[in-house]
Amino acid sequence: MSPAPYDAIILGAGAAGLMCAAVAGQRGRRVLLVDHADEPGRKIVISGGGRCNFTNIHTAPDRYLSANPHFAKSALGRYTAADFIALVERHGIAWHEKTLGQLFCDGSARQIVAMLRGECEIGRVELALSSPVGEIGHDGGAYTVALPRRTVTAPRLVIATGGPSIPKLGATGFAYDLARRFGLKVVEPRPALVPLTLGGDEALFRTLSGVAAEVVAKAGKAHFREAALFTHRGLSGPAILQVSSYWRAREPIGIDFIPDAAPGWLIEAKRHHPRTTLRRTLAGTLPDRLAEALAERLALTGELANTPDRRLDDAARQLSAWRFTPNGSEGFAKAEVTAGGISTADLSSQTLEARRVPGLHAIGEAVDVTGWLGGYNFQWAWASGWAAAQAL
Incomplete structure (x- = not known):
């Protein structure tokens, strides 16, 4: 029997898939990178207002949510923000730090896609675009993937198709369906980095649509000091997007509208x-x-002068811990990423390979690892893609 024409088939030409393919190809592996879209990196192109917030210099494992908070340590420690910055600079892409360690292209996000495509070309990666995946099989030694005009085989298969956030770009829950078929558990996916909606009495705040202020937003034990924005549907802005990843239905979020106020500030006023x-x-x-x-x-x-001190103290306390109870979020349509995903309990943190299904890997947003706003999710894509590529 002739050997399979590919060493690895990677499903999904987003950030993680492109990175994994490029690195594996440059390691001498014969790689086929498949995507149903007609161009790679569609989410990269729209990110960061078209300038791609491609990493964060403050990347650390404690800035990621996962059922296993230690899972991301290995990949993030082996491929760092500095490593990706070095790659960007080798390609002559100018960049700048905006705030809070967030790095953006000076020009266009398309430069990052072009860079990754160039790296794939160096690795002689074969790219199959406009290729929706059909039946996938596994005979214990090789994976078979049915494409529109052919069926391909390889001993290794990488799930890099992301989560269902931003469905207008073609995002689906394909990764989870495939993982379940191979017996992998899936942590319930939910929208993350997403605006929250308000109803009932709190809907009165919709009259403030377009108003923004720097606040400290809190959900559970998580808190973030950034801008919050009132919208015609509820709350958005960086502070709200951050806490949305930690928020659970029917739970309140807290807003400190006066984060720099000293005790007794209103009585002093x-x-x-x-x-x-x-x-x-x-x-x-x-x-x-x-x-x-x-x-x-x-x-x-x-x-x-006509207000008792006790009432002023009560008002100050409420302003520093104003409670909103969102009635929902704007869902996957507006979510920047998906929280939850393929369970890390079923994957090796070193290779991102399924523990009980040899040759099957999962990387990027498809996995139950979700970063903060500000380039952290791209860094997970680069790091997890690089880590898996070492094992292909």
Whole structure:
């Protein structure tokens, strides 16, 4: 029997799949990279407002969510943000740090896709685009994958098809269906880095659509200090996207609208400016429309001089721990990534290979490893793709 024409078939030409294919190809492996779309890296192209927030210099395992918080340590430690930056610089791509360690292309996100395609060409990777996958089989020694015009085989198969976030780009739950067919467990997928929606009495805040402020947002034990944005449906902005990954249905989130305030700050404001109002006091640090809405919700519209200290203390406490109970999120359609996915309990942290299914690997967003906003998920894609490539 003649040997399979490929050493590895990689399903999904997104960030993780491109990286894995390029590295494996340059290691001398015969690689076929398959995608149902007509171009690779579609999610890369739209990321970071078209400039691709391609990594974060503060990458560390504690910035990732997973049922096993230690799982990502191996891959992230072996292929770092500095390694990817070096690759970017070798290709002459100019970049800059925006905030909080987030690195972006000076030009276009398409430069990152072109770089990865170039790396695949160096590794002589065969790219099969516009190729939806049909039946997949495994006879114990090789995997067979039915493509539109042929059936291909290889001893190793890599699942790099991501999760269902942003379905307009063709995202589906294919990775989970395939994993389950091979007996791998799947941690319930859910939208992450996603705007949250408000209903009922809290829907009154929709009148603030377009207003943003720097706050500390909290969900469970997680808290993030960044901008929050009121929308016509609820809450968004970096702070909200961050806590959305930790939020669970029917649980509240907390917002500290005055994160720099000292204890007793409102009583001090009363002593120094007794004729002022809460609205004018808040407007010193918050947008005027938000200051007005908060003062009205607290029913404190008169002069501070006429308000008892106890009420002012109560108001200050509420402003530092305002509770919203979202009635949902904007779902996978608006989620930047998917939390949950193929269980890390069934994968090797070293090789991303299934423990009980030799030759089957899963990488990137398809796996139950989800990073913070700000380039962390791309770094997981690069690192997990690189780690799996070492074993192909």
